[in-house]
Amino acid sequence: MLTVKKKAQFYTMAVAIIAVVLITTSIIIVGIRNSIQNIEVSEDIYFVFDNIKRETLERVELILANLTQMDKNEVSFDYREITRYYLDTWINCLRSEYENRGFKIHLSYNLSQIVYVKNWNKSISESSIKVNLSIQIENEEVKIEHVINATHTFKLYISRVEQIGTSFFVEVNFTKIIGNLNEIGVDYATVYINGTAANYVGGGVYEAKLTYTGSGTVTIYVTATAPSGVFVEALTTK
Amino acid sequence: MLLLNRKKAQYYTIDFIVASIIILGVLSLVYSQYYISYEQDQAIYLSNLGNRCLNVLAESGKLSQTVYNEDWETLSKLIDLTLPSNVYFSFYVYKWENGNWVQIAGPLGENMPSSGEIVKTTYILSGNYTDPSPRKIELYLWE
Numbered sequence: 268m269l270t271v272k273k274k275a276q277f278y279t280m281a282v283a284i285i286a287v288v289l290i291t292t293s294i295i296i297v298g299i300r301n302s303i304q305n306i307e308v309s310e311d312i313y314f315v316f317d318n319i320k321r322e323t324l325e326r327v328e329l330i331l332a333n334l335t336q337m338d339k340n341e342v343s344f345d346y347r348e349i350t351r352y353y354l355d356t357w358i359n360c361l362r363s364e365y366e367n368r369g370f371k372i373h374l375s376y377n378l379s380q381i382v383y384v385k386n387w388n389k390s391i392s393e394s395s396i397k398v399n400l401s402i403q404i405e406n407e408e409v410k411i412e413h414v415i416n417a418t419h420t421f422k423l424y425i426s427r428v429e430q431i432g433t434s435f436f437v438e439v440n441f442t443k444i445i446g447n448l449n450e451i452g453v454d455y456a457t458v459y460i461n462g463t464a465a466n467y468v469g470g471g472v473y474e475a476k477l478t479y480t481g482s483g484t485v486t487i488y489v490t491a492t493a494p495s496g497v498f499v500e501a502l503t504t505k
Numbered sequence: 506m507l508l509l510n511r512k513k514a515q516y517y518t519i520d521f522i523v524a525s526i527i528i529l530g531v532l533s534l535v536y537s538q539y540y541i542s543y544e545q546d547q548a549i550y551l552s553n554l555g556n557r558c559l560n561v562l563a564e565s566g567k568l569s570q571t572v573y574n575e576d577w578e579t580l581s582k583l584i585d586l587t588l589p590s591n592v593y594f595s596f597y598v599y600k601w602e603n604g605n606w607v608q609i610a611g612p613l614g615e616n617m618p619s620s621g622e623i624v625k626t627t628y629i630l631s632g633n634y635t636d637p638s639p640r641k642i643e644l645y646l647w648e
Binding site: 326 | 510511514517518521522525526529532533537552553556560563564569601604606627628629630631632633634637638639641
């Protein structure tokens with residue numbers, strides 16, 4: 268009788284111990300799960316650098332768009348001062364953001380080396396900006412440094428005007444050149460020829476058919492909107 | 506004889522306790538190591554997904570277009586199309602104003618869970634012709 272009682276005590280104690288151990292283990296596991304809910308994923312510095320580079324080039328394009336627009340509106344301005352304002356705002360923004368995220372970042376440019384030129388004759392519209400920027404970013408492990416020669420050009424010209432009967436066939440070429448990447452971008456541009464949306468035929472060429480209703484000189488007026496919203500125009504008479 | 510059996514039972518009990526503790530301790534350790542590694546892999550996977558999603562939209566010009574037009578519905582749809590169906594997202598948009606980020610939208614997308622693993626990725630836009638102030642989009646992802 269006593270042996271049976273002892274056995275019962277033994278099993279009860281064993282079950283109690285197992286229960287305690289299981290509960291303790293569960294608490295440990297839940298604790299581990301909760302403690303690692305906010306895992307720090309170290310940011311890919313190459314991804315960050317690519318983003319900064321791409322958006323910095325976009326910023327230069329934006330500056331060119333604004334300078335072109337002001338020039339077209341015959342506003343007098345100091346292009347270096349405007350460029351400095353845009354670049355300094357951008358650099359402060361990047362520095363504030365990425366230093367908070369654990370990166371050391373340094374962007375610089377030489378103001379005296381910034382060049383803006385325009386060439387607007389009768390049938391061509393061209394504006395161009397050249398900015399040399401140094402971008403440096405580093406974390407505990409990697410340091411990336413790159414000097415960007417950002418040369419952006421917007422070029423719009425009327426390449427062909429042909430009269431057939433009462434119609435004019437007009438061909439326009441619009442290119443956006445990003446000097447740093449030696450890349451010619453023609454995407455997203457919307458070209459209007461005398462108010463008619465032109466069809467994109469490839470290779471930066473747009474064409475439209477205009478109906479000739481009167482006599483005498485015909486003025487052909489072309490506008491293009493680039494991704495950044497730049498407004499360039501070309502004019503010719505026939 | 507009874508005393509001997511009692512001693513034996515005590516030894517078995519101590520053996521049992523020690524063995525249980527060792528086994529469960531080892532299991533906890535193995536589980537925790539595996540779990541941390543699994544969670545880290547998941548976090549990196551989500552982070553890469555977020556980066557790629559924002560990159561694709563930025564390169565196509567859609568990110569800038571929707572953010573500067575404040576077309577949050579289209580942006581949500583585009584993000585949704587770019588991500589796998591089992592990944593959920595929420596995002597905030599900030600504007601750079603007087604040297605600080607000012608929130609202009611968010612949270613948009615799904616409701617963020619109060620617990621679980623959430624990964625954040627960020628992209629900064631340099632400006633737009635109509636508004637040269639930079640914008641920041643913070644994308645939160647979870648499964």
